[in-house]
Amino acid sequence: MNAFTGALPAGAPAAGFRPDPALEELEIDLLLEALYGRYGLDYRSHDRALLRRRLQEVVARRELATLSRLQEQVLHQPGAALDVTRALAVPAARLFDRPEWARRQRTALSDSLRPTALPKVWLPEAAGVGEAWTLAILLAEEKLYGRTEVFATLASDELLAEVREATLPAAQLQEAQQDYEASGGGGRLADYFEVSDGRARLLPRLRERITWLQYCLVTDGSFNEFHAILCCRALPDFGPVLRQRVLRLFRDSLALFGVIGLDRELDGTDAAASDYQPLFDDGAWYKRIR
CATH class of the missing domain: 3.40.50.150 (Vaccinia Virus protein VP39)
Structure with missing residues (x-):
């Protein structure tokens, strides 16, 4: 890890790694701004704890080190934004599930x-x-x-x-x-x-x-x-x-x-x-x- 930036190299985080909470909040802000600015999808006022959990699940599924890596993919990699959109959307319901x-x-x-x-x-x-x-x-x-x-x-x-x-x-x-x-x-x-x-x-x-x-x-x-x-x-x-x-x-x-x-x-x-x-x-x- 870079002692000045706190950044990790590309790839999955090291075992036991815990991101700095304040830095992670900033990463979430930037990712949500990227979704809004690039695709017009506004999740900035959604429940924060729920957003964090769902975004962390996307990071883990895509085997990324940080939310910043996910933001980079959202902006530059085809399919990444749709992956995040699916994760943040209301989960699909089954017929008569309630x-x-x-x-x-x-x-x-x-x-x-x-x-x-x-x-x-x-x-x-x-x-x-x-x-x-x-x-x-x-x-x-x-x-x-x-x-x-x-x-x-x-x-x-x-x-x-x-x-x-x-x-x-x-x-x-x-x-x-x-x-x-x-x-x-x-x-x-x-x-x-x-x-x-x-x-x-x-x-x-x-x-x-x-x-x-x-x-x-x-x-x-x-x-x-x-x-x-x-x-x-x-x-x-x-x-x-x-x-x-x-x-x-x-x-x-x-x-x-x-x-x-x-x-x-x-x-x-x-x-x-x-x-x-x-x-x-x-x-x-x-x-x-x-």
Whole structure:
């Protein structure tokens, strides 16, 4: 190690090496600035501890000595930025992986969207096709999907291109059957999919109601009025200031008497908390009342 710079040579760190915390914080700052300046991806206000852990996992997987080496690759090596983006994005969800959440979602959307002629639903920073396709199936079973538009958004253009062409392992359909039933489903999950060469894809008549868009929760403003907003997976990644910014954005994007599903219950310090009424005795589902 260079005694003046604290730098390590290229390659994996020596056994027992522990980076200086202050230096590592600087490296994280520089890496996040590089992602923002070069690719327009803004993770600077995300939860710091979570960012650090995920970035350290990328460093270890790529067998690098420091986060500075990762920054160099992000700027100069094809594929490195996408690797980091995948690591920092909301992890992809499996079909019906949260059956209790899906059951509540089924009830909340059925009651709220049925009186609306052409309801719009927003999935901000969707957890891959697993989350979007779960929603599509629930809406279809509640006889709402034919007139409902689903907008699923992601900040990364590269991840957006991937989900537009995504498939799932066909085996996941059988694995998810029990969770689907626990959510209130009464049929065969596989009936909603076309299967080829061991891969499954949602039926075209259901896929066509999902619009995938590039949108950044960190920087962009309200782009539509929605009758439901579902965001239980992305918000935990945000730092406290960003979380409040996004909660205000959701309030401004939600129609009066629209419903919102979040990662946790609101408290008095949360932005626009007084504008909502809980839908259930417990759980983070709300109706906008003012």
